[in-house]
Amino acid sequence: xxxxxxxxxxxxxxxxxxxxxxxxxxxxxxxxxxxxxxxxxxxxxxxxxxxxxxxxxxxxxxxxxxxxxxxxxxxxxxxxxxxxxxxxxxxxxxxxxxxxxxxxxxxxxxxxxxxxxxxxxxxxxxxxxxxxxxxxxxxxxxxxxxxxxxxxxxxxxxx
Amino acid sequence: xxxxxxxxxxxxxxxxxxxxxxxxxxxxxxxxxxxxxxxxxxxxxxxxxxxxxxxxxxxxxxxxxxxxxxxxxxxxxxxxxxxxxxxxxxxxxxxxxxxxxxxxxxxxxxxxxxxxxxxxxxxxxxxxxxxxxxxxxxxxxxxxxxxxxxxxxxxxxxxxxxxxxxxxxxxxxxxxxxxxxxxxxxxxxxxxxxxxxxxxxxxxxxxxxxxxxxxxxxxxxxxxxxxxxxxxxxxxxxxxxxxxxxxxxxxxxxxxxxxxxxxxxxxxxxxxxxxxxxxxxxxxxxxxxxxxxxxxxxxxxxxxxxxxxxxxxxxxxxxxxxxxxxxxxxxxxxxxxxxxxxxxxxxxxxxxxxxxxxxxxxxxxxxxxxxxxxxxxxxxxxxxxxxxxxxxxxxxxxxxxxxxxxxxxxxxxxxxxxxxxxxxxxxxxxxxxxxxxxxxxxxxxxxxxxxxxxxxxxxxxxxxxxxxxxxxxxxxxxxxxxxxxxxxxxxxxxxxxxxxxxxxxxxxxxxxxxxxxxxxxxxxxxxxxxxxxxxxxxxxxxxxxxxxxxxxxxxxxxxxxxxxxxxxxxxxxxxxxxxxxxxxxxxxxxxxxxxxxxxxxxxxxxxxxxxxxxxxxxxxxxxxxxxxxxxxxxxxxxxxxxxxxxxxxxxxxxxxxxxxxxxxxxxxxxxxxxxxxxxxxxxxxxxxxxxxxxxxxxxxxxxxxxxxxxxxxxxxxxxxxxxxxxxxxxxxxxxxxxxxxxxxxxxx
Ligand code: FES
Ligand code: FES
Numbered sequence: 001x002x003x004x005x006x007x008x009x010x011x012x013x014x015x016x017x018x019x020x021x022x023x024x025x026x027x028x029x030x031x032x033x034x035x036x037x038x039x040x041x042x043x044x045x046x047x048x049x050x051x052x053x054x055x056x057x058x059x060x061x062x063x064x065x066x067x068x069x070x071x072x073x074x075x076x077x078x079x080x081x082x083x084x085x086x087x088x089x090x091x092x093x094x095x096x097x098x099x100x101x102x103x104x105x106x107x108x109x110x111x112x113x114x115x116x117x118x119x120x121x122x123x124x125x126x127x128x129x130x131x132x133x134x135x136x137x138x139x140x141x142x143x144x145x146x147x148x149x150x151x152x153x154x155x156x157x158x159x
Numbered sequence: 160x161x162x163x164x165x166x167x168x169x170x171x172x173x174x175x176x177x178x179x180x181x182x183x184x185x186x187x188x189x190x191x192x193x194x195x196x197x198x199x200x201x202x203x204x205x206x207x208x209x210x211x212x213x214x215x216x217x218x219x220x221x222x223x224x225x226x227x228x229x230x231x232x233x234x235x236x237x238x239x240x241x242x243x244x245x246x247x248x249x250x251x252x253x254x255x256x257x258x259x260x261x262x263x264x265x266x267x268x269x270x271x272x273x274x275x276x277x278x279x280x281x282x283x284x285x286x287x288x289x290x291x292x293x294x295x296x297x298x299x300x301x302x303x304x305x306x307x308x309x310x311x312x313x314x315x316x317x318x319x320x321x322x323x324x325x326x327x328x329x330x331x332x333x334x335x336x337x338x339x340x341x342x343x344x345x346x347x348x349x350x351x352x353x354x355x356x357x358x359x360x361x362x363x364x365x366x367x368x369x370x371x372x373x374x375x376x377x378x379x380x381x382x383x384x385x386x387x388x389x390x391x392x393x394x395x396x397x398x399x400x401x402x403x404x405x406x407x408x409x410x411x412x413x414x415x416x417x418x419x420x421x422x423x424x425x426x427x428x429x430x431x432x433x434x435x436x437x438x439x440x441x442x443x444x445x446x447x448x449x450x451x452x453x454x455x456x457x458x459x460x461x462x463x464x465x466x467x468x469x470x471x472x473x474x475x476x477x478x479x480x481x482x483x484x485x486x487x488x489x490x491x492x493x494x495x496x497x498x499x500x501x502x503x504x505x506x507x508x509x510x511x512x513x514x515x516x517x518x519x520x521x522x523x524x525x526x527x528x529x530x531x532x533x534x535x536x537x538x539x540x541x542x543x544x545x546x547x548x549x550x551x552x553x554x555x556x557x558x559x560x561x562x563x564x565x566x567x568x569x570x571x572x573x574x575x576x577x578x579x580x581x582x583x584x585x586x587x588x589x590x591x592x593x594x595x596x597x598x599x600x601x602x603x604x605x606x607x608x609x610x611x612x613x614x615x616x617x618x619x620x621x622x623x624x625x626x627x628x629x630x631x632x633x634x635x636x637x638x639x640x641x642x643x644x645x646x647x648x649x650x651x652x653x654x655x656x657x658x659x660x661x662x663x664x665x666x667x668x669x670x671x672x673x674x675x676x677x678x679x680x681x682x683x684x685x686x687x688x689x690x691x692x693x694x695x696x697x698x699x700x701x702x703x704x705x706x707x708x709x710x711x712x713x714x715x716x717x718x719x720x721x722x723x724x725x726x727x728x729x730x731x732x733x734x735x736x737x738x739x740x741x742x743x744x745x746x747x748x749x750x751x752x753x754x755x756x757x758x759x760x761x762x763x764x765x766x767x768x769x770x771x772x773x774x775x776x777x778x779x780x781x782x783x784x785x786x787x788x789x790x791x792x793x794x795x796x797x798x799x800x801x802x803x804x805x806x807x808x809x810x811x812x813x814x815x816x817x818x819x820x821x822x823x824x825x826x827x828x829x830x831x832x833x834x835x836x837x838x839x840x841x842x843x844x845x846x847x848x849x850x851x852x853x854x855x856x857x858x859x860x861x862x863x864x865x866x867x868x869x870x871x872x873x874x875x876x877x878x879x880x881x882x883x884x885x886x887x888x889x890x891x892x893x894x895x896x897x898x899x900x901x902x903x904x905x906x907x
Binding site: 020022027035036039078081094101106125129138140143144 | 180190361410412413635797798800808809842
């Protein structure tokens with residue numbers, strides 16, 4: 001199948017690639033752009049390990065085709081720490097031991113960041129429902145929810 | 160939060176520093192199984208049987224091989240013959256011989272220049288099947304008219320006259336079971352069933368394998384144990400173990416399911432056939448659910464005798480478990496000893512059968528066998544406590560095993576912490592939280608043996624006094640941190656000065672996987688021993704420099720010092736000073752330890768759950784959850800809590816939602832996360848934990864191992880809570896809303 005040339009912006013940098021129209025955005029990120037931080041846990045939109053922001057909107061990159069990102073902006077886990085400084089969510093995840101195997105972590109961090117962008121003071125229930133599309137098999141979510149709460153509090157304090 | 164003052168005089172053990180691999184894991188840098196590429200790499204895809212049981216009459220790969228970019232196809236014909244026992248099992252499961260034994264069984268594999276071409280090619284491989292009758296239910300597989308999965312597989316333990324699908328029989332006990340029941344005031348029995356569940360790690364199996372015509376190869380793979388991968392791949396492919404170098408990736412969850420091979424030899428066989436080009440093979444989620452894991456399904460009879468005061472006089476179980484179409488895969492030999500392990504019961508009888516069925520080859524899943532056994536026994540105990548109006552925790556305390564108790568499975572317990580765990584549970588505020596209408600509280604206890612296992616650790620002193628530790632147990636949930644804490648504590652240096660590396664198979668002696676809750680226990684114990692041996696050498700270097708006897712040197716706070724007045728007056732020599740000079744004082748200093756560590760400490764936990772059952776829909780909501788467990792000693796309490804919480808969440812999923820659903824055609828009907836529904840964040844409350852610390856005398860810091868016990872109690876605890884909330888006593892899992900609703904209606 002002939003491949004299509006796409007130009008896009010990933011984590012603030014211009015990027016281009018050739019893609020088979022059957023390849024997902026997740027395939028392209030991982031295999032063509034070398035951004036393997038986004039994970040494939042299911043490929044069917046059920047686990048959230050592949051979460052990225054597309055023009056600022058939280059999506060499962062396994063459900064987006066590579067050809068769809070022409071002219072758009074993509075933000076992945078690799079773009080979350082800025083100028084070498086961890087995002088408060090990343091710091092609180094480490095401090096709270098909110099990861100065990102860490103495989104779900106990139107997707108959950110991206111999703112949590114999207115939550116805090118629209119709600120800077122979410123309740124526990126709001127956090128749990130927002131993250132309901134991100135499966136974690138290791139932690140039982142307790143420490144994840146607490147880490148998001150603490151990061152939100154810190155970010156509100158800093159604002 | 161547990162009380163960290165329990166760390167009792169330690170400087171570092173019991174604290175909660177950031178894990179050393181945390182930064183890599185929150186930035187996306189950590190490299191898991193599918194995150195690596197090699198030059199000239201090919202991609203593979205696997206052809207799988209769509210039938211539960213079918214003879215493979217013909218495989219025609221000619222159309223696939225004609226596709227541009229396809230480099231190799233392998234079938235069973237590409238593997239050596241003549242394997243026996245578990246090696247044969249592994250080979251047969253890796254790729255079917257003349258018969259496909261379950262839906263999803265691999266039949267052929269193909270390597271091509273891209274993943275898309277490989278997938279296209281897999282669809283072009285034509286397999287001709289003759290469909291055979293199948294059976295997937297454990298009880299049905301024992302029935303006289305059940306199709307025979309493989310004749311001649313039963314071992315000598317099976318009583319005569321049983322169906323050929325029954326392949327193993329185990330029985331043991333003590334006391335006089337009939338006299339025990341005769342002495343009881345109440346004797347009750349019940350039959351309990353659990354469906355197969357999957358470990359459900361979020362990372363699918365993935366590997367990158369390379370094998371040349373000379374039989375030398377390499378593999379990068381997500382696994383709990385890379386020496387197991389090496390041994391198993393070598394056996395299946397007929398190559399020599401030392402010629403296969405296996406490097407573990409970071410691992411995205413395992414829970415026992417990544418302690419064996421599934422498709423790894425296919426990547427190597429394809430590589431060998433494709434002229435030694437590296438081959439990457441990554442499973443889809445559907446492949447993971449259809450063809451890896453899962454745990455066994457179980458059908459279990461339990462009978463218990465109890466006096467009016469709650470004393471248990473006798474217990475009897477008869478368990479039947481299927482672990483797929485392969486001998487030895489069900490955890491029947493673990494389930495039986497777990498059944499009554501929590502209690503001191505004078506009269507016990509256990510019997511169990513392993514049965515073959517047309518299902519995937521079961522793998523270990525967190526405390527294999529224990530959750531099922533606990534579901535059966537702890538449910539019946541709860542029913543009897545209700546009938547006798549006894550407090551379920553008091554009854555458990557009354558019968559609790561303790562130091563000196565002859566366990567249900569034979570050995571006499573040394574120091575164990577079940578009594579302390581029960582007492583801590585009773586003291587917890589969750590026990591007095593008020594319950595509203597349609598709400599109920601359930602409790603259950605659980606047990607796991609824990610495990611030592613082959614262990615090899617090496618430790619190197621750096622020129623600047625920092626320390627590298629090489630371990631062979633992959634870090635799934637913070638073990639680098641806990642091992643670094645123990646080594647730093649022992650050496651008297653900072654946590655940050657220790658770097659723990661999980662190294663490949665060429666770097667250490669054989670290590671068993673991170674399984675059996677052994678990583679912090681066994682690798683930790685070996686790392687402490689290795690540190691002690693390095694300390695000895697550093698003391699000897701100091702002694703030589705000072706010209707005194709090595710026995711006159713002691714190691715305190717990270718430095719060698721003369722021991723006492725008579726040894727002489729010398730300023731301390733720090734680890735950094737000794738390291739800086741070691742090139743001139745005798746060469747590198749390193750410590751090693753190789754052993755199968757004894758002193759394993761048994762583990763007990765008690766869970767309390769409050770559930771609300773919606774009487775209109777039958778849906779259960781978990782309101783409150785408490786895990787109390789004896790850790791021996793919590794080296795890094797946050798990761799201990801994490802194990803407790805994660806085990807509870809998996810158990811809640813097993814109790815309420817998760818199950819393998821097979822259609823009448825024997826095909827798995829829910830091979831995706833949408834339909835195989837594991838708990839999501841909105842399904843669960845915060846999970847409260849209490850870490851009880853009754854130190855294990857068999858470990859330098861008292862560690863027992865904490866990974867597995869937490870999944871044993873939840874199945875029964877949730878079922879007991881649902882019964883309390885709704886009056887509906889369900890003896891078959893999962894407690895899905897329609898089932899609970901029907902039971903409520905039937906009871907009205
Ligand atoms: S990989 Fe995209 S949602 Fe699971
Ligand atoms: S930390 Fe392992 S899946 Fe979330």
